Amino acid sequence: MKPEERESRELTYRIGRKRSTIVPNGSRFPAAAPGHSPDLSKVRESRMQRWNRSYLWRKAPSPGLRTLQAAVFAAPVLLFALFLWMVYELARLAK
Secondary structure (H helix, E strand, C coil), X not given: CCCCCCCCCCEEXXXXXXXXXXCCCCCCCCCCCCCCCCCHHHCCCCHHHHHHXXXXXXXXXXXXXXXXXXXXXXXHHHHHHHHHHHHHHHHHHHC
């Protein structure tokens, strides 16, 4: 069935106890009520907002693929060596 041949149907939703219906107008989606979304083009950014956007939300650097592969393979070996060292130290202190 083509979109032009479809007849519009009502959409029913419920929020808590309130129940309401949305009736689409033609093939367009229902427009939002005026005044609900503020015009953000008039808002000036503060110095803190500019710093936040430029410094905190920049792309984080990441190491190369070879470095990550080496870290993945080296981590279990280092953790096992650390575990053995801790057991050795505990056995030495328990005497």
